Amino acid sequence: MRLHNRRIYNLCYRFTNSPDDAQDLTQEVFIRVYRSMASYHIEKGAFTTWLTTLTRNLLVDHFRKSKQDRVTDSIDAGLREEDDSLSLGDRLEDPRPNPDDRLASKETQRMVQMALARISPDLREAVILRDLQDMDYKEIAQVLRVPEGTVKSRINRGRMELARLLSRNKRQASNE
Amino acid sequence: MNSEAKNGMECSEFEALLAEALDDALAADTRTAFDEHGRSCAVCGPLFAETWEGMVMVRGMAELEPPKNLVHNILAATSRKAATAEQLAEEAKLGWLERIRRTLKPQVGGLMHSRFAMSFAMAFFSLSITLTLAGVKVTDVKNMVAHPSMLRKNAVLGFTHVEAKVASYYENLRLVYQVQAKVRELKKNTTPVAEPGGENRQQNRKSAPEDGRPKEYENYSMERDGGLIAQTFTWHEGAQI
Secondary structure (H helix, E strand, O other), rough: OOOOHHHHHHHHHHOOOOOOHHHHHHHHHHHHHHOOOOHOOHHOOOHHHHHHHHHHHHHHHHHHHHHOOOOOOOHHHHHHHHHHHHHHHHHHHHOOOHHHHHHHHHHHHHHHHHHHHOOOOHHHHHHHHHOOOOOHHHHHHHHOOOOOHHHHHHHHHHEEEEEEEEHHHHHHHHHO | OOOEEOEEEEHHHHHHHHHHHHHHOOOOOHHHHHHHHHHHOHHHHHHHHHHHHHHHHOOOOOOOOOOOOHHHHHHHHHHHHHHHHHHHHHHHHOOHHHHHHHHHHHOOOOHOOHHHHHHHHHHHHHHHHHHHHHHOHHHHHHHHHHHOHHHHHHHHHHHHHHHHHHHHHHHHHHHHHHHHHHHHHHHHHOOOOOOOOHHHHHHHHHOOOOOOOOOOOOOOOOOOOHHHHHHHHHHHHHHHH
């Protein structure tokens, strides 16, 4: 559990764009793991793939319940969450040298997260699993239950949409 | 996306190889054809650039630190769930009597001492006999314990059953009394009542003794009732006349 909680939390957060939902969902994932541990067999695949499949199913359920097509959270929510994840001591000992760089990096990450939340869930989950969870195409195809070709196509389209959204946001920001 | 072949590669093929190209997983000759097509194609070049930019952006996102209490919450939740599951599995194995005993144990633990056991046994025995006489079956009690909602239903059913039995008993008793009363009435009506005087009187007069002494006759076929007494009395009167 200690090995996987960070990965699952990140997966949930990147998908839901909400720290509270991510925490609740991560907790729910591990409760389900404990309940259905008997149903896992090593022949079916790696434990990580099984765990990711379970998480993905839960995220899909959550998405259907909340009908969250577009994230409407305020900008402050993202910043507050990232600030809360670090203790005062950690923040004091932050090795990053320049506060301006930190701010720019945070702003970029926030923009990427917002763009990620705006693309369609099918593309979002494929991109997250590939680029953030570092899973290979075969594993992603197993988790999403789609052919590998579809996985690659979704990842490419997801990346393209992200790049377009980000460039549009940058243009808007420079005009302002 | 057009399907024009440039540098030995079509645009659809370029798009299919896009993911592997970004992962740097293409063979050398394929990679060369891919790069040449990207450079020469007005559609595929920007497509590759956009996709690459998107990938770099997403991969540049830092991993978030989960909240400090997340592990604690998960452990608390899962251990509570596990304990509940084990408890339920254990309870499922127990019989209904054992379940009752465990439920009552905290409240009446002291009363389960051996010196009280005989008293309880006798009380239970008496109760079971009473219930049996009242028409309550043990299976009903078992069902009542398993389903407490059946308690009221069974009580009402039992009461109705007993009430029906009592009503039926008194109905039968009344019928018997009615039949007895009818038989008595019929018997009374069919019995001939002897009239004073008449033929009997004449017969008695004919057979009167010559010596003038009154002779008493007793009709043994008749009951000793008022009629016979009246008849005897009348005969004496006739003799005197």
